[in-house]
Amino acid sequence: MVRVTDENGIRVVQLDDAAGRNALNEEMVDALVAALQIPDDTRCVVLTGHPDVFCAGAAQDLLRRLAAGRIHPTDLVLAKAILDLPVPSIAAMEGHGIGGGLALGVACDLVVMAKESRYGCSFLDLGFTPGMGLTKLLEHVLSTAMAHELLYTGENLKGSRFVGSGVNYVLPRNEVLPKAMDLAARIAEKPRYALETLKRTLSIGRRQAFESTRTTEALMHEVCFAQPEVKRRIEDNYAR
DSSP states (O other): OEEEEEETTEEEEEEOOTTTTTOBOHHHHHHHHHHTSOOTTOOEEEEEOOSSEEEOOBOHHHHHHHHTTSSOGGGOOHHHHHHTOSSOEEEEEOSEEETHHHHHHHTSSEEEEESSSEEEOOTGGGTSOOOTTHHHHGGGTSOHHHHHHHHHHOOOEEGGGGTTTTOSEEEOHHHHHHHHHHHHHHHHTSOHHHHHHHHHHHTHHHHHHHHHHHHHHHHHHHHHHTSHHHHHHHHHHHHO
16 A cells, blocks of 8 residues: 655655555555654655556545544544655655645655646535645745635646746656656755754744644634534545
């Protein structure tokens, strides 16, 4: 479900559930959190998926349990695990990244997208507000105007629309992972103590925004998940 390779100071973490379109069920979340516990000699982390799908967001069963109140949205700590990495992280988003999948990508320090793939925030289509800190994290990668458009409309935009938006690179799909690995190699040449020090400094704003928005998102979720319409929308969405 998650493949991990370590070489030359670079840890590559690959979401590898083709049948489930790399959706975030509890098993996937646990495996990713474990993979983000990095060795002492790691100096960069690359997060990737499959060429056709980076991550399809939350799995249907997970959403059902959220809507039923059996688990709490704040239990989903994956974005925090990425933000708390002591070394730089790179999202190699070759394939589509939707909802929580997009949140995984923008939680990384550097983002590489594919021109052909689609990225979007499907939360409101399912009847509830964004989670995983995306309400604010998206503004740290995209312009505020584009971030708000994605959050409000739920539209899945082609990567080509993000050129010049704040994403580090938007490339043809077959160039995404090689570019991410090239960036990682350049980073991994640096001493870890210096990388850790710079990472703590550069990530202060995003980490603070994430912590503050977790509380806000939890309150919004209490309102939304109490609505019967959410359960219907979840079922209808996955029936398509």
